[in-house]
Amino acid sequence: MTSMNDIRDQALDEALARPQRRPLAQPVVQTVAKFAPRFATVLAALLLSACAAPAFHQPSVSTPAAFKEAQATPAASPEAVRSAADGSTWKVAQPAESQPRGEWWKAFNDTRLDGLIAQATASNQNLTVAAARVKQARAIAGIAEADRIPQIGVGVGAQRGQLSPLEAGVAPGTRMSPVTSYKASLSASYELDLFGRVSSNVAAARGDAGAVEATYRSVLLSLQADVAQTYFRLRALDAEIATVNQTVRLREESVRVTGRRFELGDIGEFDLSRAKTELSTARAEAIGLQRRRATAEHALAVLLGQPASNFGAASDPLEANASLPLIPAGLPSSLLERRPDIAGAQRTMEAANARIGVARSAMFPALSIGANGGGVAGAFGDVFKWSSRSWLLGATLAMPLIDGGRNRSNVVRSEAALEEAVGSYRQSVLVAFAEVEDNLAGLRVLAGQGAELEAAVVSARRSADLAQKLYEAGRSSYLELLDAQRNLASAQRSAVQLRGDRAVTTVALIRALGGGWDAAPASSSANTVALASK
Structure with a gap:
């Protein structure tokens, strides 16, 4: 019986028994042997230079010496600061997006806020999705790394x-x-890896993984900031509701007193009707604020990863003496290190640059x-x-011989993708600078508004007291009393709303700075908290 091994061996013997081709003439062989090493060296150099990934160059961005809206710039370490020709200073940027941002929310000295952020970090579903994407990106990078070994x-x-x-x-x-x-x-x-296909593919996968990790840190920072801002909005609404409820109680007392005076014949029905109108209006405003509070409470529940139906936040009005940290802006160049979205754009550029090498290697x-x-x-x-x-x-x-220009077009596409990534990076930098300036300006303006509103509340309260006494003495009309009371209620509500705006804007500035900042200068204010970046 003939086995398959015997058949294979027989075919191999027949192939070996066939006459071999006639060798090349000796002069031709000598000529090829003489010039082959030179041609091989030149050809290898040309191929390697043609298909290797281009060296990555950091795109230039216009970085100001200092933030325009910053009131004071903290001093940086001498070795990290250089002087420009015009005398301004700038800081050498160092990649720092992987450094921990620190528990910046603890600067508000609010244990309840600490617990909410911890709960959101553990249970928020958007953060879970971002973490899963990081795992995927790292696994893809591991797949690319596997091509380095047999x-x-x-x-x-x-x-x-x-x-x-x-x-x-x-x-x-x-x-x-x-x-x-x-x-x-x-x-x-x-x-x-003759022409860098494997190494370029690994570099691209690592860049993608770095970009996804930066996105995760951006989602984490946004989540923490959203929780803090929603929490302060909720507390500001509680304070506003308390202010409106106080107005309702004053209106109820006014209706009671006015009704009694009407029964005694001291005043006409007009004053009583106006008092009742003001009471109903104040009650309607209080009910409307309850709707806004419920919406904010539900938004906070979603951030915490809880069903809105099962979550409830106790009333905790934001007090006028609530401690708010003073956030130093630092140097603009350090913003490029701290912002996770800028770090992600940086990694995307590096991945796009590496993919040019992958596309070029396909031609060789x-x-x-x-x-x-x-x-x-x-x-x-x-x-x-x-x-x-x-x-x-x-x-x-x-290697490909005829591909209809496919590989060349792929190279052009990869180069265009790098141009797109560079444009996105520069746009991210511009947006980051604008956000910091916006929030610095917001805090500056709100501080000025706060001082004026405090003075307005004091004056409005004095006017309301005088109007009440004049009305009771019969020396002014009820309309003048209502006008003074309305001014006081409006000033108090504006002060409460501004208090919440300052807290929300402070958190927004921290988010714009990437969640970290340099050490703040010492301050004598009781509401100032000096923070150090980690």
């Missing part, structure tokens, strides 16, 4: 088949018997080396015998 595999199998007489090379009509064979093999393959040869060794036998027990050994070594050099 791939080794093992296989064990069995097969049974029957060749036709033609395939076996025997006379037609010969009866062929089925043959069973068993095989065990150990294989290895490896691609030599790829060399792969493979090896396979094992045993093949008709009985499984004979597979691992030395006489059943089988091995194979090979190398494959492959």
Whole structure:
């Protein structure tokens, strides 16, 4: 019986027995041997320079020496600050997006806020999604890294088949018997990174993973800031509701007193009707604020990863003496280090630059080396015998010849993707500077408004007291009293709203600064908290 191994050996012997091609003439061989090393060196240099990924150059961005709205710039370490030709100072940017931002919310000295942010960090679903994407990106980077090392595999199998007489090379009509064979093999393959395809692909995957990790940190910072801002809005609404409820109580007292005076005949029905109108208006405003508070409470529940139906926040009005930290803006160049969105744009640029190398390498040869060794036998027990050994070594050099411009177009696409990433990076920087300036200006303006509103509340309260006494003495009309009371209620509500705006804007500034900042200068104010970046 003829086995499949015998047929294979016979075909191999016939191939070896065929006459070989006539060798090249000796002069031609000598000429090729003489110039081949030179041509090979020049060709290799040209190919390597043509397909390697271009060196990444950090795009230039216009960085101001200091924030325009900053009241004071904290001093940086001498070794980190340089002087420009015009005398201004700037800080050398160092990648710092992976550094911890610190628990900046603890600067508000609010244990309830601390607990809410901890709960949101543990249960928010958007953060869970971002964390899962980080795992995916790291896994993809691991897949790319795997191409750096040889791939080794093992296989064990069995097969049974029957060749036709033609395939076996025997006379037609010969009866062929089925043959069973068993095989065990150990294989290895490896691609030599001649033109940087593997290294560029790894660099691109690492850049993508870095961008996704920066996005995660951006989502985390946004979540923490959203929780803090929603919390302060809720407390500001509680304070506003308390102010309106106080107005309602005053209106109720006014209706009671006015009604009594109407019964005694001291005043007419007009004053009583006006008092009742003011009471109903104040009650309507209080009910409207309850709707806004419910909406804010539900938004906070979503941030905490809880059903809105199961969450409730106790009333906690934001007091006038609530401690708010003073946030130093620092140097604008350090903003490029702290902002996670800028860090993500930076990593995206690096990945796009590496993909140019991947696209270029596709235009040049790829060399792969493979090896396979094992045993093949008709009985499984004979597979691992030395006489059943089988091995194979090979190398494959492959490159495209005609692709219709596909690879060249892919290079152009990759270069355009880098241009897009550079534009996105510069836009992120511009937006970051604008956000810091916006919030610095907001805090400056709100501080001025706060001082004026405090004076307005004092004056309005004095006017309301005088109007009340004049009305009771019969020296002024009820309309004058209502006007004074309305002014006082309006000034008090504006002061409460501004108090909440200052807290929300402070958090917004922290978010715009990337969640970290330099050490703040010492301040004598009781409401100032000096913070240090971590």
